[in-house]
Amino acid sequence: MPLPALPPDLPPWPGRPVAVRGGEVFVRRTPWTGPVEGDGDGAPRERALYVHGLGGASSNWTDLAALLAVRLDGWAVDLPGFGRSRPPGRGGYAVQRHARAVVDVLAQIVREPGPAAGRPVHLIGNSLGGLVSLVVTARRPDLIATLTLVSPAMPVYRVPAGFDRAVPLLLVPGIASVAERRLAGVSAEDQVRGLVQMCFGDPQRVTEERWRQALDEARERGEQPWASRALARSMRGLMSSYLRVGRAGAWRLARTVDRPALVIWGDRDRLVDPVLAPRLAGTLPDARLLVLEGVGHVAMLEAPEPTARAVLGLLEVRDAAAPVSCSQ
Secondary structure (H helix, E strand, O other), X not given: OOOOOOOOOOOXXXXXXXXXXXXXXXXXXXXXXXXXXXXXXXXXXXXXXXEOOOOOOHHHHHHHHHHHOOOEEEEEEOOOOOOOOOOOXXXXXXXXXXXXXXXXXXXXXXXXXXXXXXXXXXXXXXXXXXXXXXXXXXXXXXXXXXXXXXXXXXXXXXXXXXOOOOHHHHHOOOHHHHHHXXXXXXXXXXXXXXXXXXXXXXXXXXXXXXXXXXXXXXXXXXXXXXXXXXXHHHHHHHHHHOOOOHHHOHHHHHHHOOOOEEEEEEOOOOOOOOOHXXXXXXXXXXXXEXXXXXXXXXXXXXOHHHHHHHHHHHHHHHHHHOOOOOOO
16 A cells, blocks of 8 residues: 655644543544545545553654554554643553553544444554553453554563663662652753664654654653653553563563564664564564664654554455455
């Protein structure tokens, strides 16, 4: 399926608050456009939900959602405490708490009137959002059509090279408050510069317009009194999830996923080791793998076109494998 031309200055999609248990989250909407060629009559039209990573926001999916709009109505959520979502009323920032918010949004997307109403949703997550998406798919497969994981934050037991070596200290009671104060003292410019260096395989791929948008978002976020707490506590929740064993462990959950899956990883990912990519693709019962050369942790930002083609490929394979109904 041909992809549309991607404007270099495409702004973030508009959105609105959506009620979830314990509060509300901000959700952006990318409307279906139909295929590039033709009038769209009879063209596939399904629904997708995009879930960002730690320190990210729904705007991280601007380009990918625009490309996939040839087939998918898109929704992108700001997890509790991130982007324009207020912090959770209760329950903290554990992975399971974020998963609960995603389930609530998914349920509302399924109920949304219009084409594809009542049908499962394609779930696409990056980093922390990838781990959350895996948990959601394992727990609520009835809501999910396919699962795409972009450099998901799967459990590892050593600190990645791109991380501050003090990160494991977040597990020590009281240290999270110290981390919050440290994060609050970092300027918006330094935040964006640091994230680009850590998350992109080639920071030169960040256009001036995208840099400006990221800086505006960092400044907006800096005005939120809960911003540093959400980041530090979500990091603590992520690391705590790594200590889960048995049926609650992420690797064991991956074995139970019964939906078609796609694993996308950049071979220059500094935050989650690319060596995990084939391991995860082999653990998921029905998964495809794409490793992008020269790309870092956020393939949907750094390489949106090949990422979009891989997602559409997953949907086409799923379509081909679907049973054909015959009239009696």
